[in-house]
Amino acid sequence: MKTAFTILVAACALAGCEGNAPAGNGAGAKGNIVTELPLKRGFYVASDTACGQASNATLLLVHRDGINGSRDACVFRSVEQTGPTSYRAVVVCNNIQGGEAESSTNVYEIPDATRFSYGAEDSDYRSHLRYCEQSSLPDPWRDNDISDLLGEPTRP
Numbered sequence: 001m002k003t004a005f006t007i008l009v010a011a012c013a014l015a016g017c018e019g020n021a022p023a024g025n026g027a028g029a030k031g032n033i034v035t036e037l038p039l040k041r042g043f044y045v046a047s048d049t050a051c052g053q054a055s056n057a058t059l060l061l062v063h064r065d066g067i068n069g070s071r072d073a074c075v076f077r078s079v080e081q082t083g084p085t086s087y088r089a090v091v092v093c094n095n096i097q098g099g100e101a102e103s104s105t106n107v108y109e110i111p112d113a114t115r116f117s118y119g120a121e122d123s124d125y126r127s128h129l130r131y132c133e134q135s136s137l138p139d140p141w142r143d144n145d146i147s148d149l150l151g152e153p154t155r156p
Contacts, residue, residue, distance in 0.1 A: 037108060041149075043061055043134055045130060056070035070096075071097065072095055073093065074091050076091055085109055085110050085111055086107065091104055109126075113131075116129055117129070
């Protein structure tokens with residue numbers, strides 16, 4: 001059984017979507033395969049949390065291959081655009097402290113490159129996040145060197 005936190009960290013994104021997809025709501029719609037979600041790489045915080053008040057529970061790092069949370073490191077296996085701002089992705093997450101990898105399918109609504117909402121494909125629960133400049137975050141995230149995670153994707 002996935003926890004809300006596992007669902008939260010399974011959201012991810014990389015930058016620069018390509019191609020156009022037919023309209024659809026993401027539920028069962030067949031779309032175009034894309035290389036990445038159209039999100040800016042960096043830190044995202046729950047929409048109801050000030051950037052300067054971010055914590056392990058409210059913060060995600062969107063990087064070149066996936067997303068990291070406080071307990072999970074996730075990578076996308078496939079991304080499909082199902083509507084003008086809707087996406088579906090198969091995500092594989094590893095618990096940083098060990099254990100088996102878990103795969104899930106999540107749906108994303110991305111109105112622009114700095115905001116998104118998402119959740120498990122089979123759930124009505126949605127998390128809402130927004131981009132925060134790293135310099136606006138509290139320690140220890142403000143000064144972490146994440147440059148090696150923000151380059152070009154390493155997955156095919």
